[in-house]
Amino acid sequence: MNNYFYNISGGNTRSLLPSAVAAILDGIAKVVPAALLVDIFNTIYVSFAHPETGLNIGRMWAVFVILLIWLAVEYAAYSYLYDKTYKAAYSLAASGRLGLAEHIRLLSLGFFGKRDPGDLTNLLLSDYGQVENTISHNVPQLISAIMLPVLALVGLVFMDWRMALAMFAAVPFGVLILWLTDSIQARLSAKHVQAKNEAASRLQEYLSGIREIKAHNIGGKKFERLRLSFDQLKQASIRLEGIMGPMIMGAMLLTRSGMTLMIMVGSYLLIGGTLSLPVFLLFLLIGTKIFEPLTVVLMNYGEMRYSAYSAQRIMEVKAEQPMQGTESVPSGKPIVFDQVAFGYDPQTPVLKNLSFTIKPNTITALVGPSGSGKSTITRLIARFWDIQEGSIRIGSQPINRVNPELLLADISMVFQDVYLFQDTIGNNIRIGKKEATQAEIEEAAKRACCHEFISRLPQGYDTPVGEGGSTLSGGEKQRISIARALLKDASIVLLDEATASLDPENETAVQQAINELVANKTVILIAHRLKTIQNADQILVLNHGELVEQGTHDELLAKSGLYEHLWSIQQGADGWRVK
């Protein structure tokens, strides 16, 4: 249970304390009206037991006045609790969401490879929503509701322990049912949350790929995977209700049967003469008051168990180790790959025993058939993944000891698949340098040859970009990402097929922009057009994850190896033909 509160509070159990205290106060506040009600009964009882004294009207009025005043106290306690719990719940969820988002950013991209991205967004959104609900509703309701029965039990034991025992005897059995069914509940809730997340992920996939779905006419029910996930969610939901229902009902039945048990025992004891009538009356009266809150406790406990799985999922991700490293990046030092081996999945190595050195302010080209590991090398330099064997160093500093954020601050990347955020074009460029002025942004855009088309848009730099940049052409996105990189002005530049999807008119211009970007930088680039890399200081030829040749263009041609082969193929590409 301790663990549970640790989980739902995202590790900050203390933050739950104010609402717990408020709930206790609220619970205690509810005891007074019950006590006053007993007093009214007692007054009436006295008038029955001793008709000669009559009904004590004055006392009843006094009780009524206290009741009225107490309504105000109850109101105050309730709204205090309300304030505390909602504030705690929403603040916890907000800081938890931001904290988790920040945490996953620090994880290696390998972590993202293992998980469905839809699943991660579910963590940020719906799982925290579940936790939010538990903290705002279930926990305070449970605490507040349990106060009256607990205090009543304590008081009643002193009045008559036999009657108190009868009244509460079945409660432990009710709790026992819940306790025994914990594992069933855990399994069903896990299945349900999984079904929910699966449906959310499939929905995400469906909506992201809606264009292909339209183009292949496989929308709606024909996209079986989505329909199936909705269907399974339905079934898991019904199963959760259907199976857990009887368990909860059973627990409720046992708990509430205490009333009947107490009545039976009471009547025997009364007849036997060991129970006084007023005490029996008192128990009956209290009995009408405590079982309702106990039911509330059981219901909320059930719901809390459901959200335990969400909390557990969140904490599992929080337990993932962020990438380590605190050192800074040595400047003006070579990048060294020393017997590097790596695979996204350790069983299938992508790079094997790779060693080479990239001198500062030189251009290194990576060449090789597709799947030979070129892109992987650029990702490893950026430390998106940590390698399994060997070492990658900058100067003498292994990059796994470098603070990943400092390392990335030194690197600009222009990739073939550009991701733009759903923000304005101006802000998408500004990502390169947060404090950049509008003038700097426009300057970078001009150098990247995108100023012109941006200015032509009705809203210019304030034009919002669709999700993932969907409203711009590939070439336009590419140039915006170059502008971004120009603005960042990092000393290491990684280019992965940066000009693959540009139209001819812009290609020349973008090439100039790239030339500006790479001036006096350490450049590692991947290009399929071998012609573009003729001037590279060093060409690394890769095949099946191994370095097969290395040298300048002329040296490699002279070798008549793989490079020469690739080069000669390119001379022959002759374009599309239908006939």
Add this chain to the structure above:
Amino acid sequence: MNSNSEVVGLFRIVSTKKGLLIVASVFSTLSSLLQIVPFFAVFKIIEELLMHAQNAAGINKELIIHWGMWAFLALVGALIALYIGGMCSHIAAFNILYELRVRLSEHVAKVPMGYHNKTASGELKKIIEVSVEKIEKFIAHQLPDLVSAVIVPLSLLIYLFWLDWRMALVLLLPIGIGFWLQARVFGSEEGQKAYRDFQYAVEEMNATGIEYVRGMPAVKVFGITAESFLTFKQAVTRYRDISLNITNMCKTSYSLFFIIISSLFVFAVPIGILLSSGQAYNQSFAVTFILILIITPSLSAPLLKLLYLGSGLREIVEGNKRIAAVFAEEVVSEPTVPRVSSSYDVSFDQVSFAYESKDSMDFKHVLSNISFVARAGEMTALVGPSGGGKSTIANLLLRFWDVKEGQITIGDVPIREMGTERLMDTVSFVFQDVHLFYDTIEENIRMGNTAASKEEVMKAARTACCHEFIEKLEYGYDTKIDEGGTYLSGGEAQRIAIARALLKNAPVLVLDEATAYADAENERKIQQGLAELVKDKTVLIIAHRLSTIRGAEQIIVVNQGEIAERGTHEELRERNGLYEQMWRAHISAARWKLGLDDQLSRQPVAAAVVKEDMSDE
């Protein structure tokens, strides 16, 4: 279809489960009524005890046990009824959610692409996921609760009126206040606005959260912290603030409702005292007084379930507006009798197009007056500066948008009259940015033709030059693609998409920069493989590498939404217009070498140099 009729449509879905919901309400009410019995039983026992307050010996033990048993039996009955009612309403609710979700996802696949380009997928996802989910709460809980919250207090009050009308009357007051408070939460202008904002906040948080995760490589490269990823931070903070704002707004109403309803007996006390004081020895009145004090909690219980009724209803109503708005999006129209085309020339006849409607601020013609015919058995290339409208032309052929002016026909049938199904069977399409689905590679290729055998899938893969790399993967064709194709390079993903299109083997093939990411060797192989396949097909190709489309029978140069030139490569070069300019730019770009600020490349290239370069392209 207007939004009203779709709200009606929504209720139609709900009413398909009318039977279950009626049963649910009956049992829910029955359960609530049975739950009164134990209170009544206690009252009967107390009455018996009071009557013998002076002489305990006269107490009828049988009677006490009798009522104790009744309390228990009623409890069992109440719980069984609760379970039956709950299951009925939950089964109804979950089925309704399922049907709504399927219908919504079906619908969004039918609306024009324009809708998806301007709507974040996170927003739609939230509607299908969360807004629909909220309906569950209403159908499964609040609807039966509402029914029992009306019937039970009503029948109890009638009973109390019969016992003593004055005390019953007093109880009406707090109950009335309670309902009024709920109505206030539901109906207030301020509340409506707050819940609308709330919906927006949730949608925004979804959209930005999804984006943050999807854009993770960029997030990492640019050191964007969660704190500085402003859109997400703002969305999360706004969600928190709006939620707190709403809770603040409801605070007084909630607290009052809760306190008043759970303290109903307090209101009965003064009347009880007043009425008693005149008749101090009237024991039967005192008994009634006690009954009322004991039984009011069971009046409170069903009413307290309505605590979140007002706000919950408001939330659902706002969510339903979103759902209705999605349904109200017009779908791509379907002909009543689809026409079948027997020939496959694609023709654009005076087509003009704008993404925005004429009265919109952003109105701008993307295409004006485009006319051309792409003949079957020929390759037609669309070239031109980026943003010139090439991709739009291709997208219009799939009816991702409908043209307002002019007509697009395949054979002699306007594409509007073909029906989506037939049109999609006729055209296969390879997009520039490929989307692969979270499934095996084999299934991703098979999407092109679900009836294809494994052999056929592999044959298509071979032609598209992806068989080799697929075989090299540990699980081969059974490799699951991560969402977005994480581990495949752009070129590999493109080749899978080409295989998919090949498998479909439709008479019209559209390639939009389909080999942009392919390396030279693969591009050449793909071109060779395709050459066989596209022999009798209508091929429409968009490519920026002009050398790849040099052999096209027809090259259409699109510039600023208009056709600037058309002809074969040789004809266009002779014309010395835009195409010739682009060709020269292409040649000089091909001569570009990284890292050298080569002055030559900026100057007009001498014809002799062009010739030389052409030969080694």
